[in-house]
Amino acid sequence: MQFYYELLAPAVARLEENTGDARRALYDRARTALVAQLRGVDPPLDNSDIIRERLALEDAICNVEVKYRLAKLDRIQLKPPKRPGMVMRILRALALTQPAAPAARRSGRPDIERRQIHEWTSPAPKRLYELP
Secondary structure, X not given: XXXXXXXXXXXXXXXXXXXHHHHHHHHHHHHHHHHHHHHOOXXXXXXXXXXXXXXXXXXXXXXXXXXXXXXXXXXXOOOOOOOHHHHXXXXXHHHHHOOOOOOOOOOOOHHHHHHHHHHHHOOOOOOOOOOO
């Protein structure tokens, strides 16, 4: 997996336009090249070996994406709102217009609810014998 990461990370960094579509296209090309290379090996590899390598590549792709997105988050600078009073008024208005939380769902069958309540409140049964 580390081998694939060392190939993918610099390739992603060298992309002219580092967008999600560009990275996705790069990953698709890497997947296609890997499968073509593994299928062309003589003697042929088992499918389990090919799957293991593909999973290692997918793991490396996930790691590259995580590192890229974390680096992108570090560059984002949060600015305080220009009009905090306005933001608070909007939040209060939204809180007043939100529907109330739905009541706990009941089964509609009192015998089931009564049995469940009884099971929850009844003491543990007594043992007929002691364990050694």
